[in-house]
Amino acid sequence: MLEIKHLKVKGFETVAVGKDPAANFHAIIAVHSTRLGPSLGGIRMWPYKNEKEALQDVLRLANAMSKKAAISGLQVGGGKAVIIGNPEKEKTPTVLHLMGALIDSLKGQYIAAKDSGIVPEDLNVVSEKTRHVTGTTGKHGGSGDPSLSTAKGVLKGMQAASQVVFGSQNLNNRVVAIQGVGHVGWNLGNLLVKHGANLIVADLQQERAARAQRAWKAEVVPLSRIHRVPADIFAPCALGGVLNAKTIPQLRASIVAGGANNQFLDEERDPYLLMRRNIVHVPDYVLNAGGLIQLVVREVLHQRRVASWINNIQRTVRQVLTESLRDNLPPLIVANRLALEKIGT
Template sequence: MEIFKYMEKYDYEQLIFCHDKNSGLKAIIAIHDTTLGPALGGARMWPYKSEEEAIEDALRLARGMTYKNAISGLNLGGGKTVIIGDPAKDKNEEMFRALGRFIQSLNGRYITAEDVGTTVEDMDLIYEETDYVTGISPTYGSSGNPSPVTAYGVYLGMKASAKEAFGDDSLRGKRIAVQGLGNVAYHLCKHLHEEGAKLIVTDINQDRVKRAVDEFGAEAVEPEDIYKQEVDIFSPCALGAIINDETIPQLKAKVIAGSANNQLKESRHGQILHEKGIVYAPDYVINAGGVINVADELYGYNRERAMKRVEMIYDSLTKIFRMSKEENIPTYLAANRLAEERISSVFKSRKQFMQREKNILSKRQS
């Protein structure tokens, strides 16, 4: 991997390698863009097959956070941490405290949070070494686990998507296929069940499947069969890149709306969905509830204020669907344009302000 060529292509600012021999920490912090403010993005722990795979994931996820924070109206840039290791067996206290020290050394350029493979308890350990962490335990005045809030945002986004596809946003009686039953998906299923949706679910973890069947009356299918179900909505809540050349021909749903990151394997797959008339809710828009929630901690957490911002996901998607229809462009491209326009507008405003300050200083010196 030609790292600098990749960073130049997508205009990254910084890539930091963190190593602590004592704890076994091997982490990478990627900072994509800080135009809107300090970079905010979670710390993910995963048993990557190679260091190159970890670097690429950090870079890709950091860029996604730039767009997610921008489209969500947050005054934050995009960043991400990946820790190389198995979260089931490689964690220890000093690992996260060491990571906290590395984050502290960035002097606020990057703020971390919980992500795949990490927990609130891990964030508490990071908090021992730095204030630049969100999603810590509520006993510290924080918001705690962001998964339920992420799920609520996905639920609202799914309703907006249903209105675009079916004419109203009711999910009662809708058949919804949910791929993956982790923390976010479980809470999403709870919302859908309470509204009267009919759930078809799958997960590689059979205990999770059994819980969904028992609690929500869900129908269970094998992982490879989830794409071809006769459903109204397909909700990917597990792996990324699952909208691809192999899966698209199998899909019978009119809507794709789920919590998984980087759902499109390639941008062209978003174009294919557009041409097929499938309503696609861009992932970084619909799953932004968690980051909106933890970002509120930076102002002194207020749940009511945070939830009002999460509810704006419905309006954001409605705007994206309208733009997609009016300009005949895929929804992912409409979302990208809106995010990029906000970043560009703030950049120009700051540049003009700095130029005015420079001119004033020059006049005073003359």
């Protein structure tokens, strides 16, 4: 039986914890803001060590979703959900149905989408218990996996950053090191190869890295080395926290621009460490907004013109980097300022 407990967390409108021990279900939904509209964000399934670790992750992700929607000009708020568990072993129809019931208990305050460990077919199952879901398969009325749209936005942001740093947005013969070639990383790699880039890749799953090597003639390096290889652009496309006091001094790229969420381990200190190394960082929630744009434009606004919205990412990146240079502030601090102005806080 599903038990729901609400936590009071400063700065968040709603934090709901759902448990059903008999079904091995333990999940958290965090709603950061609904000032601009209902909160929308993905469901992530991950084997967190405990509820504290899961709560920390979902709060950071939900906060970033608010800023991502606002800086992209979307009339939705920020939310996120996490399921504690291994998606390879513990993702069952019962767990997904319980997730749907937990979402439905919030009565539209939170709208779900996909994230790590969840695919559109899983969202089909979730949607059997709630209508507050986006990104289901086409047969279920959704727009499917938004990973390609996310990758397209990352590419646009890379081009804008390259214009600022190298004087040209041309990526031909640029060396890009991609950390993680899952859904977003794979789509990004395909796009970069079409633009003539040379790729270095690493992934936790060796078969993914081998696939990238075959498809792109990419150089494969261990995951522990990918951030240290000489490259024009380092693209984190796995989980967060990759930019920290240990890794930042080891970076050998001119630009950091990737699809991963929450790339800094310490968002107050680490952006300044990176800036002091004269490495340009494109804020992740600006860069990876393409997936959210697809879901909102197609499933909330019921429009088709996704491409023009994604193209706006390039303009936003230019604005953030221009103001960063003008004000001598890390790009993330500038992006936060712009996003909060739009949210009205």
